[in-house]
Amino acid sequence: MDGKTMLAYVIDKERSGAVKEVAVPEPGDHDVLIKVMAAGLCGTDAHIYQGEYYSEFPLVPGHEFAGIVAQTGKAVKRFTEGQRVVADPNIFCEKCHFCKQNVQNFCQDFQAVGVTRDGAFAEYVVVPEGCVFEIGAMSFTTGALVEPLSCVVYGQLRARPQLGDNVLIYGAGPIGLLHLQLAKRNGASFAAVVDVKAERLELAQKLGADRVLLSGSGLDDELRQEFPLGFHLVIDTSGVPKVVENAVAHVKNAGSLLIFGVCPPDAKINVSPYEIYKRDLKIIGSFALKKTFQPTINLIENQLIDVAVIVGEQIKLSQLPEQMEKFVAGKTAMKTVVTF
Structure with missing residues (x-):
């Protein structure tokens, strides 16, 4: 050449x-x-x-x-x-x-x-x-x-749902939908998906989501009412710092939060280290x-x-x-x- x-x-x-x-x-x-x-x-x-x-x-x-x-x-x-x-x-x-x-x-x-x-x-x-x-x-x-699926595979190897776990996924874009499918393949018995776009949530349902929730001001209350004990695994694919911060509250005791979305490098979130200690939480990153x-x-x-x-x-x-x-x-x- x-x-x-x-x-x-x-x-x-x-x-x-x-x-x-x-x-x-x-x-x-x-x-x-x-x-x-x-x-x-x-x-x-x-x-x-x-x-x-x-x-x-x-x-x-x-x-x-x-x-x-x-x-x-x-x-x-x-x-x-x-x-x-x-x-x-x-x-x-x-x-x-x-x-x-x-x-x-x-x-x-x-x-x-x-x-x-x-x-x-x-x-x-x-x-x-x-x-x-x-x-x-x-x-x-x-x-x-x-x-992109290889990245998702690596992420779930880092924070693999156990058989029968329930999973919450923030984001029904391309990566969120791949995480949804793989989580179900990995043994999750229930998967909930959150997004700001109704049409994406419809697609999530077709791909096996058991519950879809439209993001908005009442989302956290809705999640607490429906899932008061939280989720074994919460996956953020949004890359929005505030979403990641709010996600901690919906992780079940002894559960895991997988931070998969790319937040801005200079972003900060407020998380209580006592809560992580007291509730035995795992916060997991996944790079490339x-x-x-x-x-x-x-x-x-x-x-x-x-x-x-x-x-x-x-x-x-x-x-x-x-x-x-x-x-x-x-x-x-x-x-x-x-x-x-």
Whole structure:
């Protein structure tokens, strides 16, 4: 691909992105060049676009993607041109203090496709061989959703509901709906879902929610009346600090709160340490993912989780600048997927 060019969506500074012609990246000896066929738009991409992340510009974002192997480096052994693949965007050194203890998501030399290096909102992307997974006949749009579900899988491995538990999920967006499905698969006997949009709650019901509640001023009282003992596991996917703060009151004694949504870095919440002590509560974080791509592919291939249901719009790369603005303004429906 030496000397060839491609189209890519490039963020050159805060709140400034455009589709441009750039050079096709060259794979190193241990890399795979992937022709991108589908790429999902994520909340992280919006944070990067708004300058709220640690990414440096110029940058081609996009870390949820699927495609076809176009070229392999000299030392690549497990992939050949033409294979249908997805890739874990997280690149771990496997040499540092944390990697050696199997805590790779805190790798001290961490890199991420579409975050610290150019990503998949482009016709081609380069990824290390160790991050690539074959997907067989899986559709490319579905393949682009392996990454967000992989994050959800990691989160529930961190705070797994026990058989028969009841679960409360704040947020019925794409991530909340994946958490709902996985919680039921993991053994939750009852799942309640909260959201500000009635149409999303209708979808949650279709996917197995036992109770849906529209968010509003009376929500906390409604939850206390219906569920006075609280929930074994409460999952926040909203990323709204006040929601996280209020969620603590609805965790059952000896229960867990999983903070999955990304709150602003400088946000603070008021939580009583005495309450955490007295009620034996667990507050659990979940950052990115760690070696959960293959289990996630297995879940999708065996039709145990419906990821297609979270797709809202499919657009072309040329539409991405406008779609990014709509996404940041909260005017998009569910998950946007760019197709090539």
